[in-house]
Amino acid sequence: MAERVRSLAGDVEAAVSAAMAGAGLVPADPLVRRSDHADFQSNVALSLGKRLGRPPRELAAELRAGLADLDWLTDVEVSGPGFLNISLADSRLLGRLAERLADPRLGVEPSRKGETDVVDYSAPNVAKEMHVGHLRSTLIGDALTRVLGFLGATVIRQNHIGDWGTQFGMLIQYLFEHPEAAWRSKDLAAGDAGDEGRAGAVSALDALYRTARAEFDADPAFKERAQRRVVALQSGDEETVSAWREIVAESEEAFQQVYRRLGVLLTQEDTKGESFYNPWLHDVVDELRDKGILEDSNGAQVVFFDDIRGPEDKPVPMLVRKSDGGFGYAATDLATIRHSIKDLRGTRMIYIVDARQSQHFEMVFRTARRAGWLTEDLVAVHAANGTINGPDGRPFKTRAGGTVRLADLLDDALRRAREVVAEKDPDLSPDELDDVAHLASVGAVKYAELSTSRTKDYSFDVERMVSFNGQTGVYLQYTHTRIASILRKAGETGAGRGGFAPGLALEPAERALALVLDEFGATLDAVAETLEPHQLAGYLYALARAFTAFYESCPVLRSDVPDEVRANRLAFCELTRATLAQGLHLLGIAAPERM
Ligand code: ARG
DSSP: OOOOOOOOHHHHHHHHHHHHHHHTTTOOOOEEEEOOOSEEEEHHHHHHHHHHHHHHHHHHHHHHHTTTTTTEEEEEEETTTEEEEEEOOOHHHHHHHEEEEHTTTTTTTOOOTTTTTEEEEEOOOSOOOOOOHHHHHHHHHHHHHHHHHHTEEEEEEEEOOOOOOHHHHHHEEEEHHHOOOOOOOOHHHOOOOHHHHHHHHHHHHHHHHHHHHHHHHHHHHHHHHHHHHHHHTTOHHHHHHHHHHHHHHHHHHHHHHHHHTTTTTOOGGBBBGGGGGGGHHHHOOOOOOOHTOOOOTEEEEEOOOOOOOGGGOOBBEEEETTTTBOHHHHHHHHHHHHHHHHHHHHHHEEOOBBBGGGHHHHHHHHHHHHHHHSSSTTTEEEOOOOOOETTTTSSSOTSSSSOOOHHHHHHHHHHHHHHHHHHHOTTHHHHHHHHHHHHHHHHHHHHHHHTSOTEEEEEEEEEHHHHHHOOHHHHHHHHHHHHHHHHHHHHHHTTTOOOTTOOOOOOHHOOOOOOOTTHHHHHHHHHHHTTTTHHHHHHHHHHHHHHHHHHHHOSSSSSSSSSHHEEEEEEEHHHHHHHHHHHHTTTTTTOOOOO
């Protein structure tokens, strides 16, 4: 195995820790951060001072003495109330950069080896259109699973589609009574069941479902027939089940079509819908009853929690089994978490679902703990996400007040991206323009999503998303193409290849870029820990800015630049390009060579 690449921040941490040990101090986090006044600062003297009741400046001076012998540190100073400002020799920066460039993993350690993350995301509902809420979960899940996988975790993707419930009995009954209603993709798209047909089938089903619902509410006779159909579906009646299968298959194909368009990694193999858990629901209920966790509440089986209370301080129950014997969403999620732990052997169960389901997941997790499935060494998290609003900041609705179709949003982004790209680069052939506009629009939508903290709400504003300026996916992709073009030119003009030269003195903009490059691994670790891809999105923007500043003040290809300096700067270009491409890839965003 390759020798592990240490980061500069890691070097400084190790040095400060060693100085603490040398001074006979208790081991503590060295609290090393980037600094505006030096390369790094350590705040440990302040926290230790408090703990030991000693003046922090005195402690800092002791640590400074302990660092004095290290030749790769150029400057260590005590400042303010007891900060330690630390600067590194250019040769140390260049050495670490060279190691990163030589490493196919760019110096990122597989820090999550040994962990199994079961990630539940996307989870659209059968016979309903995917909406913007599903877009959030899908994109965040895609980015997180990519990052976790890159860091060495075993990742199990789970698409918990809503494919079961009494609503299907109603819909199927309606379809049987209205054989003239067209909804199969083959009937809609005149013989070819292409993508248009698939999406059409789901919108047709969505509309038929609403009509069925209205009839259900208005006509007691239909209501009764629909209820009998639910029983038929649950008891496995062949004709009913085969209609249900057909509806699920049409929807699944439509979901996959959206995933392909977005370039997210979910496939049909990752689907384990609500129906998958049916056979285990009785067993789960029995187990909870035997363990004394279930309580009877007016004939229903529920779980109570002392501290989860609603209006008038009444405890809020989690409904596991209804009084009519039916199982609810909670029962299915209990079976799901049990399956993730017992069968999939997950060590961390991650649910990327709307924040409005927080209480539901808290109840599920706590029940799983009481049942002894979720043991101390295992983690379950609800990675909650906020909502996407319209460009005006208000809930996202069509002019008619309906939910906005995902496909329409993507079409909109594609149209605008095409215009913006065509204006920037009028020489692209129509085919190239198609490709670039597609990559740019998908990248724009993803970056807008992933640069916002997942817990916050944000506005879906196509105009802002596809801009070449500002913090956008298009800006990052464009920065990537600029670096790729510098490297291409260097190849064509025989300017040589990049190679970091450890003996050189660095310009301030080069040092700044080096320190940003050094943070890549720590950024990915933070994403894996907090489940917040926006930390990576923000990092890549900082990297692109640092590169732009570098390129403005440090000419690369100009003829008066000495060969060794040019090679060193080309190496900066190569490492930045590779880091940007890898980082964008982990967000699910393409890094094109030209645009
Ligand atoms: N289908 C649900 C919805 O559209 C989300 C399911 C989330 N996952 C889960 N295990 N409950 O709201």
